[in-house]
Amino acid sequence: MYQVLARKYRPRNFIELVGQNHVSRALTSALERGRLHHAYLFTGTRGVGKTTIARILAKCLNCETGITSTPCEVCATCKAVNEGRFIDLIEIDAASRTKVEDTRELLDNVPYAPTQGRFKVYLIDEVHMLSTHSFNALLKTLEEPPEHVKFLFATTDPQKLPITVISRCLQFTLRPLAVDEITSHLTTILAKEQIEADKDAIWQIAESAQGSLRDALSLTDQAIAYGQGAVHHQDVKEMLGLIDRTIIYDLILAIHQNQTARVSQLLMQFRQQALDVSLVLDQLISTLHELALLQYLPELSLKYSEEINQKILKLAKIVSAQDLQLYYQIACKGRSELQLSVTQEQGFEMCVLRLLAFRPLSIDEVTVHASSQPSELQINQLPPAADSETDSSSRSELQHTNNRIEPDLEGSVVISVISQEAESFEAEQVVNHTTDDCQTAKTRQNKDVSSAVVEAEQENILVFNANSDDIVGIEQNKTAVVLAAQDMPFFPVEEERQIANHQHIALPAERVEQADTYQPEPHQVTQPISDSSSEESSLDALADDESTPLIDLSIDTNEHKVQVTSAANDLEVMPQDILKLAEQELEGEWTLEKWEYWFRTSQLSPAVQELAQYGLMSGNIDGICTFNIPQQYEGMLSQLQHALESEVKSRWPNTQFTVKYGKVNEITPYIKQIERKEKAFQRAIDLLQQNPVVKDLLNTFDGQLQNIQLK
Numbered sequence: 037m038y039q040v041l042a043r044k045y046r047p048r049n050f051i052e053l054v055g056q057n058h059v060s061r062a063l064t065s066a067l068e069r070g071r072l073h074h075a076y077l078f079t080g081t082r083g084v085g086k087t088t089i090a091r092i093l094a095k096c097l098n099c100e101t102g103i104t105s106t107p108c109e110v111c112a113t114c115k116a117v118n119e120g121r122f123i124d125l126i127e128i129d130a131a132s133r134t135k136v137e138d139t140r141e142l143l144d145n146v147p148y149a150p151t152q153g154r155f156k157v158y159l160i161d162e163v164h165m166l167s168t169h170s171f172n173a174l175l176k177t178l179e180e181p182p183e184h185v186k187f188l189f190a191t192t193d194p195q196k197l198p199i200t201v202i203s204r205c206l207q208f209t210l211r212p213l214a215v216d217e218i219t220s221h222l223t224t225i226l227a228k229e230q231i232e233a234d235k236d237a238i239w240q241i242a243e244s245a246q247g248s249l250r251d252a253l254s255l256t257d258q259a260i261a262y263g264q265g266a267v268h269h270q271d272v273k274e275m276l277g278l279i280d281r282t283i284i285y286d287l288i289l290a291i292h293q294n295q296t297a298r299v300s301q302l303l304m305q306f307r308q309q310a311l312d313v314s315l316v317l318d319q320l321i322s323t324l325h326e327l328a329l330l331q332y333l334p335e336l337s338l339k340y341s342e343e344i345n346q347k348i349l350k351l352a353k354i355v356s357a358q359d360l361q362l363y364y365q366i367a368c369k370g371r372s373e374l375q376l377s378v379t380q381e382q383g384f385e386m387c388v389l390r391l392l393a394f395r396p397l398s399i400d401e402v403t404v405h406a407s408s409q410p411s412e413l414q415i416n417q418l419p420p421a422a423d424s425e426t427d428s429s430s431r432s433e434l435q436h437t438n439n440r441i442e443p444d445l446e447g448s449v450v451i452s453v454i455s456q457e458a459e460s461f462e463a464e465q466v467v468n469h470t471t472d473d474c475q476t477a478k479t480r481q482n483k484d485v486s487s488a489v490v491e492a493e494q495e496n497i498l499v500f501n502a503n504s505d506d507i508v509g510i511e512q513n514k515t516a517v518v519l520a521a522q523d524m525p526f527f528p529v530e531e532e533r534q535i536a537n538h539q540h541i542a543l544p545a546e547r548v549e550q551a552d553t554y555q556p557e558p559h560q561v562t563q564p565i566s567d568s569s570s571e572e573s574s575l576d577a578l579a580d581d582e583s584t585p586l587i588d589l590s591i592d593t594n595e596h597k598v599q600v601t602s603a604a605n606d607l608e609v610m611p612q613d614i615l616k617l618a619e620q621e622l623e624g625e626w627t628l629e630k631w632e633y634w635f636r637t638s639q640l641s642p643a644v645q646e647l648a649q650y651g652l653m654s655g656n657i658d659g660i661c662t663f664n665i666p667q668q669y670e671g672m673l674s675q676l677q678h679a680l681e682s683e684v685k686s687r688w689p690n691t692q693f694t695v696k697y698g699k700v701n702e703i704t705p706y707i708k709q710i711e712r713k714e715k716a717f718q719r720a721i722d723l724l725q726q727n728p729v730v731k732d733l734l735n736t737f738d739g740q741l742q743n744i745q746l747k
Contacts, residue, residue: 042253045225047088048095048118049107054221054249055213056085062208063089064105067096072103073206075178075187077163079194080210083250086190089210090159091117094125097186098153113153124153128160136169143177146185155186163189164196171198178204212247215239221249222256226267231260233267240272277312284316284323285347288363291391292355299392303385313384317371324364327352331360332643335675353639359396366391611716611723611746622687626653626661632705640683644676649705658688667697717746 047053050060059078066072076093078086095118096104100111107114116122128142142158150156160166166174178187178201189205191197219242226233241259245252255276256267263271273280283302290298306316330352355363370387377383620633631653635645650669655661663680665673673680673695681693721744724730733739 040254041225041229041257042250045253047085047092048109049092050105053085053089053092055217056089056210059089059208059210063093063096067103067105070103072097072186074181074185075189075205077189077191077194077197077202077205077207078210079191079207081212081248082192083245083248083252084210084212085249086192086210087159087161089208090188090190091125093188094122094155094157094159094186097155097157098122098124103154116152122153124150124156126156126158128158130160130162131165134165134167134170136167136173139166139170139173143173146177147182150184155184157186157188159188159190161190162192163201164191164193168198171201175200175204213249214247215242218242218245218247218249218252222252225253226256231265231267234269236269237267237272240269240276240278241267244276244278277315279306279309279311279316279319281319281323281344282347284319285351287320287388288323288327289351289354291363291388291395292359294392294395296392299388303388306384307381313380314371314374317367317374317384317387321364321367321371323348324360324367327355328357328360328364331357331641333675334641334679357642362394362396363391366394609719611720614716614719615712622657625656628652628703628705628708630657632708634687636705638683638687641679644679644683647672647676648680649709650700652700652702652704658690660692660694662694662696664696664698664700666700670697713746717744720744720746 050064053060076090078089080086092107095107095114098113098117099107100113101108109115109118113122117125126142133139133142146156146158148156181187187205189201194202194207219238222238222242223233226238237259241255242252244255259267259272259275262275272278283305287299287302289295290302306313326348330348367387370383370390374380374383374387377386617633617636618629620630622630622634632649635648638645640648647665647669651663651665653661653663661684677695684693685691721741724741724744730741734741
């Protein structure tokens with residue numbers, strides 16, 4: 037007669053027990069030393085071995101060879117316990133015997149000596165189902181039972197047990213089994229049963245069991261029947277109603293890259309397959325958790341098939357840790373609200389749409405809002421250009437920009453942002469004064485709306501609301517439009533009129549709302565700059581008027597940054613230049629500069645890079661090398677060493693990598709980074725103090741520079 041796998045392969049001693057090493061170790065030690073308690077409480081979820089351990093303990097107590105942690109399995113007592121017919125092992129189902137009369141009947145037999153064995157063992161399963169009166173009746177006997185009586189309790193819900201019962205027992209909490217442990221056990225069993233099985237199929241069953249070995253064996257029985265004597269991955273997925281994990285990876289990637297068409301296609305695929313969306317959402321949450329683990333704690337991540345490993349490694353490098361945390365929070369919130377939706381499909385699709393809607397913007401993206409109100413920046417507001425070709429080009433660029441930047445521009449300020457690779461110096465606002473703005477300021481009583489079009493290459497534009505300081509978005513394009521908006525302040529400083537032509541005016545963001553008493557000069561004029569010829573003609577035309585300050589935006593396309601330069605004051609080294617690492621040729625011997633340049637520009641996770649800066653690499657590149665690091669980082673490096681060593685060997689296959697713990701007397705990358713930050717901060721202070729506009733502001737308002745930050 038066929039016996040199910042969960043019963044056929046039930047462990048019969050502590051050696052065969054899968055997992056629960058903390059319990060087996062404690063019980064084995066107690067049996068060998070004779071330090072036996074009279075009551076034991078085993079708690080844990082279903083299928084983790086509570087009843088099995090209780091039966092093994094009963095066998096160890098009554099084996100004819102004596103009290104031992106390794107029963108002989110051949111004596112009459114061991115055979116009777118294994119076959120479930122040992123008369124002195126009384127198994128009671130508390131769920132069917134909850135009344136106090138049943139407990140009293142049980143206690144009436146406690147004083148009598150055992151019939152066959154050494155101890156009379158009472159195994160009460162699901163003990164939390166007993167009534168309050170039953171627990172009260174049991175308390176006295178449980179505290180001081182006869183020497184020949186042992187109580188073994190098992191429950192999945194220890195919170196329902198009275199504290200008076202728990203205090204009289206030795207409690208052992210059994211943990212859910214790890215996926216690797218279940219996978220290994222299933223592989224061994226299927227090999228003994230001579231059943232063909234796919235590795236991915238076994239792993240999928242182990243994961244679906246959620247830590248329960250009994251559930252895993254039951255699913256294996258079902259998979260064997262479904263697969264007609266074999267366990268295949270596709271059959272397991274169909275049996276469990278699961279989807280291919282690669283589709284989940286595709287969904288996360290499509291959401292992160294804002295591929296709405298691909299997201300729509302995947303949602304339609306879910307509808308057509310009529311999948312259980314709650315399981316799909318669970319799998320999405322589990323995948324986000326796995327990605328986060330892979331970034332910071334790679335040793336704790338699960339081991340998948342080769343195909344899945346490649347996809348998840350690639351995805352972990354694309355999605356940042358901050359975005360993963362946001363996605364995980366939204367997905368968990370959507371999972372909890374799934375039952376509140378009209379249908380589960382609706383709740384799942386809204387969760388996916390929410391992930392799209394709250395997806396963080398990239399640096400080259402800007403939000404676009406449709407507005408029924410006409411924009412104040414219209415084509416016909418462009419000033420006349422030097423020739424028709426220039427005018428046509430400017431209008432074309434403006435029309436293209438209106439499609440990318442929020443149409444409702446009133447109350448917004450657009451400032452230039454310096455682009456860099458490392459930590460950036462805080463951007464300065466470039467203010468463009470125009471005659472039209474001045475005239476508008478008079479007619480609208482300081483409700484200024486200025487507009488100008490500046491054509492530039494490779495420039496970032498940061499748009500924010502001048503009244504509420506809310507960021508509208510960032511625009512990055514070869515052609516950028518710099519827009520000044522409502523309430524743009526002008527400073528009534530007399531010295532400003534004496535600044536030579538081509539002088540740049542940089543304004544700190546905190547001064548935007550000040551100096552609202554400006555009275556504009558009627559002769560200030562600004563021409564649109566569309567190409568080099570029109571720019572020269574416009575500057576020449578305005579150069580005759582010495583009282584007119586001109587504003588010039590200079591672009592350094594080679595360094596990918598926007599610099600404000602002046603004929604009177606040449607700003608040489610910028611803070612971001614100090615922070616930038618010099619490019620190194622990674623050949624020959626390791627040096628401090630080569631080591632720091634390599635690991636800061638590598639694909640290592642942030643946690644590994646953080647650890648790498650406290651040590652130094654010595655030896656030869658692509659040869660024998662040693663990573664020297666202080667002793668206090670040994671605990672962290674032992675977990676992350678594999679990731680560091682793998683990345684080095686993937687770049688240089690001939691590397692022989694070793695680690696040496698001890699005091700590092702040389703300068704480390706961490707110290708170098710601190711020195712660069714201090715120099716960049718001091719340079720930023722010098723630049724601010726040398727700026728003529730900042731000097732004017734400090735003199736005019738009798739102010740001082742405070743809270744200078746290097747971002």
